[in-house]
Amino acid sequence: MIDVDLSLNKAEFSLKAQFQLPESGVTGIFGQSGGGKTTLLRAIAGLEPGAVGSLRVNGRCWQSESIFLPAENRHIGLVFQEPSLFSHLDVRANLVFGSSRGKGRNGNRKAHQAADLDHICETLELGSLLHRDPCSLSGGEQQRVAIGRALMASPVMLMMDEPLSALDYRARRTLMPFLEKTFQELEIPVLYVSHSTEEVARLADHLVLMEEGRVTAIGSIGEVLGRVDSPLNEVDEAFSVFNCTVNNHDLPHLTSLISRGGEVLHIPRVDINTALPVRLRIRARDVSLCLQRPQQSSILNVLPAQIVDISRQIRQGSRSIKLNVGGETLLARVSEYSVQLLQLAPGQQVFAQIKSVALMT
Amino acid sequence: MLEAADFTAFTLTLKLAGVSTLILLCLGTPLAWWLSQTRTRGKSVVEALIALPLVLPPTVLGFYLLLALSPTGPIGSTLNSLGLPSLAFSFAGLVLGSVIYSLPFVVQPLQTSFVAVGRRPLEVAATLGAGPLDRFLNIVLPMSKLGYLTAIVLGFAHTMGEFGVVLMIGGNIPGQTQVLSIAIYDHVEALEYSQAHWLAGLLLLFSFLVLLAVYTLNKRASFLSGARP
The missing domain is CATH 3.40.50.300 (P-loop containing nucleotide triphosphate hydrolases)
Incomplete structure (x- = not known):
């Protein structure tokens, strides 16, 4: 100690x-x-x-x-x-x-x-x-x-x-x-x-x-990262870490990953052997929420998620939302206007759209 | 041609410069180290005192030293009461005068090179388990090689060329206190220009060779250590 x-x-x-x-x-x-x-x-x-x-x-x-x-x-x-x-x-x-x-x-x-x-x-x-x-x-x-x-x-x-x-x-x-x-x-x-x-x-x-x-x-x-009131939110630096394993390279130009909770994610093709563990860093500001799975979207990664917590504080017009994605924590940064419009509340089922992820190998 | 007394003056000068430089290194190292590390206000006072010989005419320094060394002066009377011989008009007195006179020429280059080492290498060495003395011997000293080289050359050369202080406190006793610069002065006074030529030429050549050797070494050393000044 x-x-x-x-x-x-x-x-x-x-x-x-x-x-x-x-x-x-x-x-x-x-x-x-x-x-x-x-x-x-x-x-x-x-x-x-x-x-x-x-x-x-x-x-x-x-x-x-x-x-x-x-x-x-x-x-x-x-x-x-x-x-x-x-x-x-x-x-x-x-x-x-x-x-x-x-x-x-x-x-x-x-x-x-x-x-x-x-x-x-x-x-x-x-x-x-x-x-x-x-x-x-x-x-x-x-x-x-x-x-x-x-x-x-x-x-x-x-x-x-x-x-x-x-x-x-x-x-x-x-x-x-x-x-x-x-x-x-x-x-x-x-x-x-x-x-x-x-x-x-x-x-x-x-x-x-x-x-x-x-x-x-x-x-x-x-x-620390999963807290909706984390001080990282104040500087717009909040992010989550996703532990995945490499699934396959079947799609052109893409590598498919599988999260611990069994969700499939796609990232631009990287040369890593399958079955190797990798960590993804996902910024809260790159995650948005939808009530229904979006159809015909250019965004690759859309994951079903449950809202766990919503920050009380509003920073720069936005709130932090903690999501549970198959057991893993994902943070999203959503405008207060959208929170009201979509009537977001803890326990609700939503879809998280992830605009970009960073692979850390 | 040169007389035996001239050779004696030459070797005496070398001996004086050598002994003084050695003492200066022993004194100057802790002094320069303290000055490079301390942040006390007294630092400026000490620095000013050390730099005094740079601006004072040597005769002023020699005059005060003579007073101090005289049987009634503070140093003279102390030595007297301890039953020790007087320092005035002796080789030991000359060494004392030279040490004071050349102190800034040794302390200043050392202080500059100690400051240039910086705190970081010492902090790294401390985290690696090196205590204060270990850090000084194995980091500061080897990194200050060029500073020491400069200090030795300047201290030695400055003592070699000293005239005023020696004349005031040493007088002109052949074999004891008659150094080269004074021997040359004597020859000129006696219109013995040929001997004065020889001695002056010898001193000129010697000084040039020493400086040449130092600058050659210096260049090589700075090249080896990555061209740092």
Whole structure:
């Protein structure tokens, strides 16, 4: 259990965060820039000397009224937005910097280090880069080295601060599978700070929403995203995550997916083997509702759904509506005018038209 | 041609510059590190004090040092009461003067290069388990190589060429306090132009070779470390 109760006052900004996180899995810390995500991460890492409060990780006290464990004794892996490799060391020396200082392990450290290095080089495909100079690497390669370097130190927790946002689109796309693969293998908790709904939807199991230095929502990703009063609605960023498997490629130019609830969806053709699990991200503003199944519509995906909840608040003339689609949660953003016109109410059967979906592989 | 005394002056100058540079590095490193990290208001005062020798005529500095080292001055009387020899007109006194006189030439390049390292590499190293001393030795020092090179050259060269301070506190004792610049001055005073030529030429050549070596190394080093200044 990670038990956070930290606050920090700076000239124009104050952080006050109190929450608990499970000991495993990926927790996305999501919010707009300037919302205090990075400061929270730095405070947990022990890099903000001004932070006060208490912090316990796996039963060990990192910070309390009388204790402030320095960063070097917290055994965390921290990956910054910029790779921040040591420019005077080659890639290999960067990678082993932390592992040669680790105190957590006894026994044959050299042997451990060699095994870890082999493993991490394989996972992150760093083998051919080992003797290169960091500044000769591309941005994506540098960030892979930075991730490897953090993992080599055998941390008790991995923290990442917008690791993809300094990279261009192509580098982000290449690095994403490495992150997924790395997270799947890890047994330690991961804190992943991001302002990108795509990254959070793809990588996170739990979600902490932050706004102006405060935690506004916390829970499993489904729980937090499924709330009609989620703060994400206020910034028109609400979305749902749909877990599907690839069904077939029978139709021209299309791939057919099957949701957990057995609903069939179509997306533009992608080359993925059938039966593989995929995640879809569906923005609430791309979902509209009809009382009858529309005939002769250009919209590919129309799913029968039941209204579960309707937000009380009206934002920019619209309400959020939570739908149940074969057991999965789908959020829709519908104008207040339409809610009145169609007399939408919880329990009602409707059809959800999904204008676009984003596949996250 | 050159006399034995001229060679003595030459080696004495090298010894003075070498010893002073070593002491300056030991003193300058913690001082520059503190200046690069601190945010206290006293920082500007310390910076101004260190930079004073850049603007003061060396004779002013030498004058105050002479007063301080004299048997009634604060340093002189303290040494006296401890039963230690006086520093005035001695090699040790020259070293003290040179250290003060060349301090800004060592502290400023070091401070600049420590600031250039930035906080991020140190934060990364901390999260990887490196304590403060470990971070300084294994991150700051290697990343400040060029700063040290500059500091050593400037400190050494500036001490080599010093005249006013030496004349004030060291006098002109051959083998003890007679450095090159003063030997040249003596030869000119005595109208021994041939010896003055030799010594001046020697100093010119030596200084040029040292600087050439440094700039060549510097270029290669900056090329190797990714062309950072």
